[in-house]
Amino acid sequence: MRVSAATGIARILKQEGVQWVSTFPVCCVNNALGEEGIPMIMMRDERYAVAIADALSRVTGGKQIGVCTVMGGLNPAGLQIAYGALAQAFEDSSPLLCIADGMPPGSEGSLHYDLTRSFHDVCKWVGHINEPERVPELMRRAFTYLRTGRPGPVLITVPRALGEYDPEAYPYWPVKGWHSVPDPTDVSAAAKEVLAAKCPLIYAGEGVFYADALDELRQFAELVQAPVLTTLKAKSAFPEDHPLSIGVRGEPAVHFLEACDLVFAIGTSLSVRHFRHAIPDAAHKVIVQCTVDELDVNRSYAVRHALVGDAKLALRALVGKIAAQIGSVVSSRGETHRNGALVAEIADQKAQFRAKYAPLLASDEVPLNPYRVYGDLMKVIDPHSSFVTHDSGNTRDQLSTVYQALIPRGFLGWGNVSTLGFSLAAAAAAKLAYPQRQCLNVTGDAGVGYMLGNLEALVRHEIGVTTIHINNGGFAGYGPGFWGSGHDPYTCEVCEHAVADMSEAARAMGCYAEDIVQPTEIVPALRRALAENEAGRPAYLEFICRQYPVFGAWASPATRAKA
Numbered sequence: 001m002r003v004s005a006a007t008g009i010a011r012i013l014k015q016e017g018v019q020w021v022s023t024f025p026v027c028c029v030n031n032a033l034g035e036e037g038i039p040m041i042m043m044r045d046e047r048y049a050v051a052i053a054d055a056l057s058r059v060t061g062g063k064q065i066g067v068c069t070v071m072g073g074l075n076p077a078g079l080q081i082a083y084g085a086l087a088q089a090f091e092d093s094s095p096l097l098c099i100a101d102g103m104p105p106g107s108e109g110s111l112h113y114d115l116t117r118s119f120h121d122v123c124k125w126v127g128h129i130n131e132p133e134r135v136p137e138l139m140r141r142a143f144t145y146l147r148t149g150r151p152g153p154v155l156i157t158v159p160r161a162l163g164e165y166d167p168e169a170y171p172y173w174p175v176k177g178w179h180s181v182p183d184p185t186d187v188s189a190a191a192k193e194v195l196a197a198k199c200p201l202i203y204a205g206e207g208v209f210y211a212d213a214l215d216e217l218r219q220f221a222e223l224v225q226a227p228v229l230t231t232l233k234a235k236s237a238f239p240e241d242h243p244l245s246i247g248v249r250g251e252p253a254v255h256f257l258e259a260c261d262l263v264f265a266i267g268t269s270l271s272v273r274h275f276r277h278a279i280p281d282a283a284h285k286v287i288v289q290c291t292v293d294e295l296d297v298n299r300s301y302a303v304r305h306a307l308v309g310d311a312k313l314a315l316r317a318l319v320g321k322i323a324a325q326i327g328s329v330v331s332s333r334g335e336t337h338r339n340g341a342l343v344a345e346i347a348d349q350k351a352q353f354r355a356k357y358a359p360l361l362a363s364d365e366v367p368l369n370p371y372r373v374y375g376d377l378m379k380v381i382d383p384h385s386s387f388v389t390h391d392s393g394n395t396r397d398q399l400s401t402v403y404q405a406l407i408p409r410g411f412l413g414w415g416n417v418s419t420l421g422f423s424l425a426a427a428a429a430a431k432l433a434y435p436q437r438q439c440l441n442v443t444g445d446a447g448v449g450y451m452l453g454n455l456e457a458l459v460r461h462e463i464g465v466t467t468i469h470i471n472n473g474g475f476a477g478y479g480p481g482f483w484g485s486g487h488d489p490y491t492c493e494v495c496e497h498a499v500a501d502m503s504e505a506a507r508a509m510g511c512y513a514e515d516i517v518q519p520t521e522i523v524p525a526l527r528r529a530l531a532e533n534e535a536g537r538p539a540y541l542e543f544i545c546r547q548y549p550v551f552g553a554w555a556s557p558a559t560r561a562k563a
Ligand SMILES: Cc1ncc(C[n+]2csc(CCOP(=O)(O)OP(=O)(O)O)c2C)c(N)n1
Pocket: 392, 393, 394, 395, 418, 419, 420, 443, 444, 445, 446, 447, 448, 470, 472, 474, 475, 476, 477, 478
């Protein structure tokens, strides 16, 4: 029986295991989605429709592909707003599918800009369905690119009333995605190099999540006995209470990055960016990089060995090679592959680090020290069944410094380019993916401005997450003089809580909400919020804080002279 193009797309999404689609508020496939029984989460703008789909892909490591629909075609108001969110997904390599109305046949050139061309810069691939029979073909290509190689967003456009096709004549079956094994000679060379190193360090990126390689990462680290550093986006890929974990940022990470003679980078582009460590003295270190994308190789650093392929398959091959050799070949690091001295050194580094932050986590200051909020948060939530994410600004820098992530995606770090407000979408997507978990997003004042309207969507869909607003009265990182003279007092201060009461606004939109001024009130307030979440009600806690711009360092490229 023939079906409309939109119905064909909806059925294909079901075949691909898509459980819900986010939207705002129209797209030519939405009627078919509803008719075919795919629930829609309607956010309050396209940025969040894209962001929640993006976040679903991130928090599930691509096991569930986030899908969203937005307005396009001759009135592409929706696509225009979606552009920024797609750019973020592209920059962060997140595989989501965005479906938009396409330009009606013959209307090309009616807009001042070329809708079909504009999105090529921020999508891994753009497909335009111009015949109903091409629905399976273009959807097959979309899911192939979403599940194979470097992850990234895909845009499909489909004009309204495109017509019908026969699914028997043009069948569809789900796309599994394909993985490639690195060249075995490269694996041998890398294994040899790792064994020869005196102080190897593992630098793991988010690619290990998408490759489902967390067990292999741990096995590899334990076998070679190397400290494990994760990028911000990979935080929680390796348990941060593991004796080999050196976290994401701060002195322990800097210490081992400076001391190491080999960096084994896995699932990371190794780009030189704002929110990550550089490799100090890189010219005098051996860099081995395993990446799915050859465009990352020799990009920011000269790489001695590259393993181009899937992180899971690469690690398995390496573990096999090294385990076979380690019995007979004595590595330069000692007679066995257990390195007690290294474990003690990591423990010592971490103890010094903890000693620096422990007083802050227990601070009794009023206005609150934001670290006290994080300290109490870590006491209240279940680290084995929760999800925490930061926003852009100090919340990112502070939380990525002290939050201890124990389970995969118990924490989502994000942002090659970090766009304010994303944390709400991330927490909501995590709650939808893991309904049994406590899900919280921590945001500063600027992030709230982006989120407010979207709190209503969470109330409507009964997505019980807690938003923690660290109200420090302004944009802490952008204080007077930060950008030179002239911007102050215009661009860093916002109204104080008594004037612009954000928790009151959240309450008015249906959230459970509180203001917290006293340190002793933090724990009870968090408990009340989490209890509300259990009943499916989002909560908003506004903590009246001081500005406290203290957080862990990133290693710089500069060489440190070593004795
Ligand atoms: C969409 C977007 N625009 C601009 C920025 C740049 N930016 C990063 S942090 C920040 C201000 C953060 O202030 P606030 O939310 O109050 O957090 P605080 O640092 O005070 O904790 C700005 C403007 C951004 N990250 N995203």
